[in-house]
Amino acid sequence: MARITFIGFDADDTLWQNETFFRLTQERFESLLADHADPAHLHDRLLAAERRNVGHYGFGVKGFVLSMIETAIEVTEGRVQASVVAELMAAGREMLAHPIELLPHARDAVVAAADHGARVVLITKGDLLDQERKLAQSGLGDLFHGVEIVSNKTADVYARLFMRHGVAAEGAMMLGNSLKSDVLPVLETGGWGVHVPHHLTWALEHAEPPHGHERFCELSDLGGLLPLLNRVDP
Template identity: 55%
Template sequence: MRPITAIGFDADDTLWQNEQYYRLTEEHFQTLLGDFAEGARISERLLEAEKRNLAQYGFGIKGFTLSMIETAIEITDGKVPAKTINEILDIGRDLLRHPVETLPHVEETLRALNGEYLLVLITKGDLFDQERKLAQSGLGDLFDAVEIVSDKNATTYRRIFSKVADGPERAMMVGNSLKSDIVPAIAAGSYGIFVPHALTWVLEHVDKPVDAPRFREIIHLGELPDLLGRLP
C-alpha cells in the first residue's frame, strides 16, 4: 500500500510566479513617495503596516494595497495627495490583473500525478484573486479539490487532509514557504516537500526543519515523481 495517497500543492511561487510582481509594485510605490522618504525607509514602513494588518485584511493584493495607502499617509504625515492615492489604487488593480506565469515543470508534473494521487490545491489569500489565477493557469482540471484558506497552520492541514483524503499521515504538502507550507504540514503529521523559490516574502522565512523525518527538499517540481517513488 502506498504511504501517500494525497498531495497538497501551494499556489503562489510554487505553481506560478507571484512575489516578483509584488516586488515590482513595491518599487513603483517607492517612486511615488520618493519626494517624502528614501526607498529603503518606505519599504520598511510598508512591511510594518503589512504585519499590523494581516489580522484585519489577511493575505493578498487587497490587503497589500490598503497597507500601501496606510504607509503613504504615515510617510507624508497625512499630506499625501489624492492623485497619489489614486495611483496606488491603480498599481494595486494592475497587480490584480497581471497575467499568470506558470513555473517550469509544473504542468507536466501535475499531469503525471493526476489519477495516481488525489491532488489538492491549498492556497491562502484573496478568494477572487486566487480563483482568477487558477482559472488563467489552465491547471484547474488537474486538481481533485481546491481549498482557499485565510491562513495555513497544522489545524488547517489536519482538517483538509481528513476531509478530502485519508488523513494527514497519508498526505504531503508541497510548497515554497517553510512557514506556511512545510512546518505546519509536518506538525500535522504529513510530509513537507520544500521547493525553494528565488523570491520569498520575508514574513514567510523560518528555519528548515532538517531534523524532521518527513521533511524533504527538491530543486523543482519535476523532481517530485521520483521522490514519491523513493518514500519508505
C-alpha cells in the same frame, strides 16, 4: 510508512509567479514617495504595516494596496496627494489583472502526482476572487481533484482539510515555496512537507528549514517531484 494518497500543491510562487509582481509594485510605491523617505525606510514601514494588517485584511493584493496607502499617509504625515493614492490603487488593479506565468514543470508535476494515484488538491491562501481568477487562467484547474482556498495555513487547518478529504495526515504530502505556510504546519500534523524554494520570498513567510526531520524534503524545482515520489513511496 503509510502510502501517500493525498498530494497538495501551493499556488503562488509554487505553480505560478506571484511575489515578482509585488516587488515591482513596491518599487513603484517607493518611487512615488521618494521625496518623503528613502527606499529602505519605506520598505521597513510598509512591512510593519503589512504585519499589522494581515490579520484584518488577509493575504493578497487588496491587503497589500491598503498597507501601501496607510504607509503613504504615515510617512507624509497625512499630506499624501490624492494622485499618489490613485496610482497605488491603479497598481493594485494591474496586479489583479496580470497574466499568469507558470513556473517550470508546474503542469508535469500535477500530472505526475495524479498518475501516482494520489488525490491531488490545490491548497492556497489569499483573496478568493483573485485565487479563483489565477487558477482559471493557469489552465491547471481540471487537473485537480479539489481546490481549497483558506484564510491561513496552520496545522489545525491542514488537519481539518485532511479529515474532510478522508486521508490520514501520515499519507499526505504538501509542496510549496513557503516553509512557514506549506511545510512546517504539515510536518506538525504528521504529513510530508516538501519545500520548493522560489528566488523571492515575502519576509512574513520566512522560517528556518527543519533539517533532519524525516518527513522534510527539498526540491530545486517541481521537476523533482516524480523522482521523490518514486523514492519515498515506490
